[in-house]
Amino acid sequence: MSERSACAEELKTSRLRLRRPLAADVDVILAVHSDPEACAHNPSDALTRHEEAEELYRRWDRQWERHGYGYWVVERHDRARQLGFCGIKPMELHGEPVLNLFYRFAPSAWGQGFAGEAAAAVTAWAAAHVPEIALIARVRPANAASQRVARRAGLSRATHLDTEGYDGFDWIYVAQPERWAR
Numbered sequence: 001m002s003e004r005s006a007c008a009e010e011l012k013t014s015r016l017r018l019r020r021p022l023a024a025d026v027d028v029i030l031a032v033h034s035d036p037e038a039c040a041h042n043p044s045d046a047l048t049r050h051e052e053a054e055e056l057y058r059r060w061d062r063q064w065e066r067h068g069y070g071y072w073v074v075e076r077h078d079r080a081r082q083l084g085f086c087g088i089k090p091m092e093l094h095g096e097p098v099l100n101l102f103y104r105f106a107p108s109a110w111g112q113g114f115a116g117e118a119a120a121a122v123t124a125w126a127a128a129h130v131p132e133i134a135l136i137a138r139v140r141p142a143n144a145a146s147q148r149v150a151r152r153a154g155l156s157r158a159t160h161l162d163t164e165g166y167d168g169f170d171w172i173y174v175a176q177p178e179r180w181a182r
């Protein structure tokens with residue numbers, strides 16, 4: 001993969017606009033990542049201080065600069081208020097390069113299908129623009145909502161790939177099961 005293989009600073013779905021994060025989003029990055037409910041299954045992602053959110057924003061921005069994609073801020077078309085974040089990050093799974101699908105929304109936005117809609121758009125974008133890297137999601141076994149979102153995005157369970165993660169054992173979902181045949 002070339003380092004800036006594809007650039008998609010804005011994606012659109014029927015209700016949502018996904019855009020590259022800006023420095024002005026640090027406050028909402030902190031608000032979502034300091035909400036105990038939003039990090040209940042992934043406490044290693046929790047933030048408490050503004051400086052931590054600034055550093056996280058800088059990491060996200062560096063990934064955008066390097067690869068031309070990353071985590072998007074998710075908003076409704078008709079309102080500027082940020083609902084949450086959804087995107088992909090290059091990492092490794094069992095020694096193979098993968099794109100890890102991420103989503104985290106403010107609890108006030110849950111239950112309206114926004115995460116599933118955003119995750120489906122990101123998965124379709126990755127399949128079209130970064131097809132050489134397999135897309136996966138790592139989900140904590142008790143995180144039923146996240147499992148539903150992975151399925152909404154078209155991913156399926158790959159039990160033979162399950163592995164330890166930062167917060168304990170992760171269930172693995174994959175977008176292209178044929179790439180991971182046992």
Ligand SMILES: CC(C)(COP(=O)(O)OP(=O)(O)OC[C@H]1O[C@@H](n2cnc3c(N)ncnc32)[C@H](O)[C@@H]1OP(=O)(O)O)[C@@H](O)C(=O)NCCC(=O)NCCS
Binds near residue numbers: 037038042106143148
């Ligand atoms: C996971 C998360 C993004 C889902 O957001 P959401 O906007 O409520 O998701 P959606 O409205 O698109 O709902 C997705 C599905 O999950 C289901 N769902 C929502 N909450 C649920 C719960 N507590 N238990 C079981 N199912 C649940 C919905 O009914 C829906 O099911 P469907 O696809 O059959 O219609 C949100 O809960 C969140 O931000 N959680 C904290 C961060 C997190 O855990 N991220 C994942 C890390 S791997």
